[in-house]
Amino acid sequence: MDNSSIIASSGNVTDKSLICYTPAMTTTNGLWEGDNPLEYSLPLFILQLTLVVLSTRFFVFILKPFNQPRVIGEIMGGLLLGPSVLGRNEEFASKVFPLKSVMVIETMASMGLIYFLFLVGLEMDISVVKRTGKKAVSIAIAGMILPFILGIFFSFFLDEHHLHMSRASLVLYIGVALSVTAFPVLARILAELKIINTELGKLALSTALINDMCAWILLALAIALSEKNSVNTWASVWVVLTSGVFATFCFVVVRPGISWMIRKTPEGQPFSEFQICFVLTGVMISAFITDVIGTHSVFGAFIYGLVIPNGPLGATIIEKLEDFVSGLLLPLFFALSGLKTDISLVKGANRWFGALMVVPLACIGKIIGTLLISMLFQIPTREGVILGLLMNTKGLVEMIVLNVGREQKVLGDEIFSIMVVVTLVMTALISPIVTLIYKPRKRLIPYKKRTMQNSRLDAELRVLVCVHVPRNVPTIINLLEATHPSKKSPICAYVLHLVELTGRASAMLIVHASRKSDRPALNKTQAQTDHIINAFQNFEEQIGYVSVQPLTAVSPYSTMHEDICNLAEEKRVSIIIIPFHKQQTVDGEMQETNPAFRMVNHNLVQNSPCSVGILVDRGLNGLNRLTGSLASHEVTVLYFGGPDDREALSYGWRMSRHPRVHLTVMHFIPGIDAKTVTLAKEVDDEREMGINYRNGSVKENRINEEYINEFKIMSENDESVEYIEKVVNNGEETVSAIRSMNNVNDLFIVGRGQGSTSSATLTEGLTDWSECPELGAIGDLLASSDFETSASVLVMHQYIGEGPEGEEVYVSDKPWHSNENHPSVRHMSMATRYAPMPMPMANHLF
Incomplete structure (x- = not known):
């Protein structure tokens, strides 16, 4: 049985490693029988999950006073357990995170990611896209162009001699990672700044929503272009076409079907266990279909979440599912990203200089693109700059893009580690900067009747x-x-x-x-x-x-x-x-x-x-x-x-x-x-x-x-x-x-x-x-x-x-x-x- 570890080996080494699995070795008979719990998959996974939750919660707790989003603490928890810190100890790496456990922990992390992307799609209101008009669409596209162009140049800087994929695939992965905006993280920042219901907050959310849509389309295209061992050159085209057919089927057939189920539920009664299970099973079916046709499984879960109508059904699912998925399973995905990141692979001052320089360049590019379009729509310059800063918020989608690129062997371990560091730095900087410089503009003139003493009996x-x-x-x-x-x-x-x-x-x-509201209370x-x-x-x-x-x-x-x-x-x-x-x-x-x-x-x-x-x-x-x-x-x-x-x-x-x-x-x-x-x-x-x-x-x-x-x-x-x-x-x-x-x-x-x-x-x-x-x-x-x-x-x-x-x-x-x-x-x-x-x-x- 191979004793190498997840956190000590690169993607290429993993391919060459021979891993022996013993199906019967799931649960131990106990210490008194002389069994080592770490040789069995269930106790080992429980230990790994416990360490991941404790480490990520620790960083989330200490970073909270600095207005840092939760994703920063979760990735740093993985970095702590990974080869950058504790994983440098070979004994710790081989016993706690052996390579034989990679299948279990990555499967659970993928399940958590699938259901979390389903929840993200469920919470998004697609009708916002119809109501935003040209303003949000123009700002979203303009804010992606300059960072994407920067990603093209940065991909040449990150060129690796062992790269087997096309240049187009690398450009797409790097460009999407630098230009995308994290919708869930942005919503949290806007709520903390008390501007989520202002015109600026609504515009930022609408722009981020459209930005995420574009990112998913580009990611699907990048996955299609990075397919290996294709039978013919039309494989990538078929991946794109079948993905479009799947999305169309969801909106044309699945959405009306779920709407019919909602209408058939008696008013005032909660949804049955069968209905909830039926919807949640659809998440796995959608993920399976998109994985089979060549797009990543998270794409299917996200589209499936989008087509479920807003209302009591979506709120009920969120109420039942969100705490377990967001609090327990999703940290596994971010922690795995940290476990796969080895900062020691980034060698040389030039590499570090280039990696750190891309952060301000990408931020400035997004700010300039956003500001130019904002000025065309007569948005004040200060608010345009703040909107550009908010559009630099990173998080979930970036890590998905980087992990998918690593799975497709487009991104090597060094590039992956550099991009994780870039994502961490960009995300960590944005929230404190916006909190520091944002000063709400007083839109109302001072009013006189601020007390009961000067409120008259002949006025409202x-x-x-x-x-x-x-x-x-x-x-x-x-x-x-x-x-x-x-x-x-x-x-x-x-x-x-x-x-x-x-x-x-x-x-x-x-x-x-x-x-x-005639709808029954959800909580x-x-x-x-x-x-x-x-x-x-x-x-x-x-x-x-x-x-x-x-x-x-x-x-x-x-x-x-x-x-x-x-x-x-x-x-x-x-x-x-x-x-x-x-x-x-x-x-x-x-x-x-x-x-x-x-x-x-x-x-x-x-x-x-x-x-x-x-x-x-x-x-x-x-x-x-x-x-x-x-x-x-x-x-x-x-x-x-x-x-x-x-x-x-x-x-x-x-x-x-x-x-x-x-x-x-x-x-x-x-x-x-x-x-x-x-x-x-x-x-x-x-x-x-x-x-x-x-x-x-x-x-x-x-x-x-x-x-x-x-x-x-x-x-x-x-x-x-x-x-x-x-x-x-x-x-x-x-x-x-x-x-x-x-x-x-x-x-x-x-x-x-x-x-x-x-x-x-x-x-x-x-x-x-x-x-x-x-x-x-x-x-x-x-x-x-x-x-x-x-x-x-x-x-x-x-x-x-x-x-x-x-x-x-x-x-x-x-x-x-x-x-x-x-x-x-x-x-x-x-x-x-x-x-x-x-x-x-x-x-x-x-």
Whole structure:
């Protein structure tokens, strides 16, 4: 039995090696019988697979902070195990990766590649090609021409004396490898850059899709030209023709047949096991046919995936198959590419210089070709350059081209190793460079209504509502209904379902959910999305002057706030409402649901382009206490002063315009014995800028007094508003005053208290035991399990703009300064205000 190894021998040596296989030696009888597990195919394959997965996962993990695609880590894992590193030890190579195991490991890797290419075809929308028009087609072709020409010259540099194939075959393989774009890797980069749904992102995806189509056609042609021992010169022609017949048969016969099967499946029922197995068997049949006619088996799997219609069948197959194929079998293929790569074969400075020089030349060639066509279509130069960089993304298709070329003996081991290094370097450079230079262009002019304080009662109110799970929906719906949508001030609610990006390729392209979908839910996430959309659509239909636009954002929790901020600015909303990261349990305790939700909230408050309200959900169903003249919702605003409290009072004022909302404003005033507390920020400002912090306090107090005094005048004759002043001297007296309001409220609205000296004075000591400082002292108190309240809490953070010199610019508008309400207060009869009202919205909508 030959003891040579996969990783120690070239393709030519393998041909001359005599390998003896023992069919009975599949499973061992055990160590106690004296058997060596590495002499048996199954335990040896398990060990190889384990080493491949561990090594590739290791590199994927350490390269993730550098924005590197997974394919880089998988190839580097193979390089680690191959002759470039560990494989240089002959004992390791001959025992762990002996040449006799090549058939098993390459067969499994090929099966993984076949099914992965099927999934890639399944996820591609061929209708995009029809919709792209001349722009994407022209950019795709132009971006391939210059790198392909470079490949022609590079093939002469790589000329090997033992090359038995035609020059045309070598040119095609090298040209395709340098000019192609990796569609799956590009989609991942676009998703991480948050541009997958921009015009640039859509154009990049469409261009990459067409590029991949051209690459597959050229690869099929290269395989046909590299056929050996042909009976006649027409063999290559027959390969091309039969491949075309196969593709035509798939689109004309197979696609309608699968569409018929989908239509015959009862609506709302999952596909049967027989149907799934029938489709998956078709993958192997297609791969077998294309391998028999002379094209590579992956070509058949890819075409078969393309012809399956988009919809529930494709999504179901992806759901069942993708994790196993992408996570376990596909790394074998990339690792094998590393195992076959021997960097030591690349000898001489000239060889290394030529290999490294082709990287910038190929990148520049693709950028120039893309930029020239982009300018013809009046695409900005900066975006044209970025698009050219994105088109340089390499990955799966390049490695397939190189491996097929090696199998066809067109690429020798040295050329193969050089091209693997070139692919690694190009792929590793593109993602960090694009991440570094890409700066999204601001397409919208600045808008003014970024807060509730400057949102008037005679203009539309735009709200962005974020939802993690369906449990958040009932309270949010009741809150929106109580925010008083009216004919003069309708509410436009953008409902954003936040979904974590788990690393699945199929999830990257799902950003906006379609409305009124009659298809059954394919998974738990889609079922939640459908549930949320249906609830808000019912709310829109039953409540007048409310428009709802549901969306779904799929992104990692670490960057989810960027999606929220971008959407808020694009839609010009005045406030973002997002759930608190804790939920109330049956026994009244506040339990943390997901720590990542807290990170999202924190990042959102720090970066939001408008005001933010964090909703602590304990339910908002006040109609069960509707007796006599009681209002349906008792809302209390705790006012200490400062921009956040002014924002809270503005929201409470708008809610008080609702005929079924009663507002209580408790104004806390420092007593004679209250100690003055200096904010750390003001001390820093004093030290750094030489400004006395007392001047800031005086200015802030003047703004607060002017705001609250005008509110008192406005609400003096308004029976829907009750104004209470509480004189307190410390945090303990403040807590006692708040507890006195506890049993009569459905909702507390408070400010975070950032930047307010009066709030810091009256809450001194409360922050010493703070669990959630992002809510501020009062918000943290009300959200705590120790407070024992059944009222929900809305913690407000007001957006503060910057002046031309970086100074803070506070909002001076007041929400009651509308054409209808200024200077007099709206008068409403008691009969109108307390007329009978229907059941609460969330009770029958959700």
